[in-house]
Amino acid sequence: MTKEQVIVTAAQMRDIEGRIFAAGMPVAALMEKVARLISDRLQAIIPQGQRVGILVGPGHNGGDALVVARELHFRGYQVWIYQPFSKLKELTSQHFQYAQSLGIPVYQEIEELPSCDFLVDGLFGFGLEREITDSIALAINHFNEWNQPIFSIDLPSGLHTDTGAVLGTAIRANHTFCLGLWKQGLLQEQALEYIGKAELIDFDIPLADIHDVLGNPPKINRITKTTALATLPLPRSPVTHKYKSGHLLLICGSRRYAGGAILTGLGARASGVGMLSIAVPESIKPLLVSHLPEALIIDCPETETGAISHLQLPGKTPLSSFTVIACGPGLTKDATPIVEQVINSEVPLILDADALNILAQLGTISTLQKRKTTTVLTPHTGEFHRLFPDIDFKDRVKAVQTAASQTGAVVLLKGARTAISNPQGVVWINPESTPALARGGSGDVLSGLMGGLLAQVANKQVNIEDVVATAAWWHSQAGILAAEERTELGVDAFTLTQYLMKVVIAI
Ligand SMILES: NC(=O)C1=CN([C@@H]2O[C@H](COP(=O)(O)OP(=O)(O)OC[C@H]3O[C@@H](n4cnc5c(N)ncnc54)[C@H](OP(=O)(O)O)[C@@H]3O)[C@@H](O)[C@H]2O)[C@@H](O)CC1
Ligand SMILES: Nc1ncnc2c1ncn2[C@@H]1O[C@H](COP(=O)(O)OP(=O)(O)O)[C@@H](O)[C@H]1O
Ligand SMILES: [K+]
Secondary structure, eight states, rough: OOGGBBEEEEHHHHHHHHHHHTOOOOHHHHHHHHHHHHHHHHHHSSSSTTTTEEEEOSHHHHHHHHHHHHHHTTOOOEEEEOOOSSSOOOOHHHHHHHHHHOOOOOOOOGGGOOOOOOEEEEEOTTTTOOOHHHHHHHHHHHHHHOOOOOEEEOOTTTBBTTTTOSSSSOOOEEEEEEEEEEEEGGGGGHHHHHEHHHHHHHHOOOOHHHHHHHTTTSSSEEEEHHHHHHHSSSOOTOOOTTTTTEEEEEEEEOSSHHHHHHHHHHHHHTTOSSEEEEEEEGHHHHHHHHHHHSEEEEEEEEOSSBOOOOOOOSOOOOOOOSEEEEETTOOOOGHHHHHHHHHHHOOOOOEEEEHHHHHHHHHHHHHTTTTSOOOOOOHHHHHHHHHHHTTTOSSSSHHHHHHHHHHHSSSOOOOOTOEEOTTOOOOEEEOOOGGOSSSSSOOOOHHHHHHHHHHHHHTTOOOOHHHHHHHHHHHHHHHHHHHHHHHHTSHHHHHHHEEEEEEEOOO
């Protein structure tokens, strides 16, 4: 486990810090250490001699900011302090007194503030629990309108540390220096527009304290490159053969949505899966063959509307000959019988898109309770609401944990910060992605990729949710790489499939 992987709530962070202080580390020494690390980062980013405004709050977030003010003052920046509070915590008050004694200008009214090139936000950190109101709220709105780059210490002031909700109002930072361990709120979608670029400032929290508070391994985790690569099926065994490298069955597409089947197939192709079979309505078989010559295309009888009516496997092939089935993209709701058929099988199963809508109609929880083997559900927000209308969605992490626990499935909730939970509540959150992926068809690519990965590792000792997390990471890294080369407008779902392999080559 690395610290990059760890996610904490405010209560857990306070508990971890409490252990460090109880073991003898002086609070003032820790503040000094943290704030110097922040100052070093600021010095590396902000050109020497520039004007920096430091926003100081009443607690230790403000204390950090005051140490930064002092450091930047001595390092040759033109610093001023905005500190509008009448009462400060003891340590913060001492730093404030010393900063004043150094002649650093201090202001209490926003009307009096001189201009500056950068702002450092040390108003509130993980101690903020209630709404910001009155003059402080007005000041925050005022600073947001300045259009100067803002660097937030720990988290943008005004965000709830756990849920990322805006408590009244919040600083819109360009850059956030998260202190020690990633706060859960920084991985919640509602916080994203406030955080800017986020980085972790590691101040040497002992792993033993993290384990004592969070457990080992912890329940809620950030996907990192290291964790993702740990389940990638590389290197391949030199003596593997195509069936040993997994046999994936995709069930997808309809006359109306033929493209969804192609995109799912191309996602699966990039996974390196040994054998790929794709069941589609018979009328679109020639199209699939032309795009995926290596795949075995299974033509199925179709309904009048062009959906698969039932699965017709060649010869007497049983469903159990497949390692994994991924079912859903482009099926339409007319494919209900085939979704029921695969749910009743004992093959590990990924359900996506229309298969999820059909599952919701069948009754999510009662239907899945019958399954004896792995199921993965990959809803976006709309599909999640249809599947789980009774689950409170305010906290996406809790929502996905509840969904997984109620169904016994691994649930991946798609979005800007995709969250994955297993039935025991072990969560992975994908911390890096790109809005370039917000395009029709990019989810189909994920289904195929995930199916191919699961098929390759199905017989190994791996946790399903770890593989699902690797698929989410790989998919979004391909989006990031494609957006870097082609802009955020240039990442259509087909193009995305072409970048999947580039992610692995770049490792
Ligand atoms: N311990 C350490 O040495 C280390 C600490 N670190 C740093 O400490 C930060 C946490 O410090 P913290 O616990 O002092 O809380 P913080 O976020 O500064 O704010 C709480 C203050 O705000 C006040 N307040 C709250 N809501 C308010 C409102 N709506 N409107 C107005 N006031 C309001 C509240 O007052 P009260 O509720 O008592 O009235 C209290 O005084 C953390 O994020 C990190 O930066 C790290 O560097 C690691 C080392
Ligand atoms: N704003 C965003 N930032 C990052 N990733 C996103 C964003 N919006 C969507 N995505 C990702 O794009 C994919 C969209 O999937 P989905 O909604 O199922 O699309 P479709 O069904 O059209 O294929 C998901 O993997 C999701 O996490
Ligand atoms: K802050």
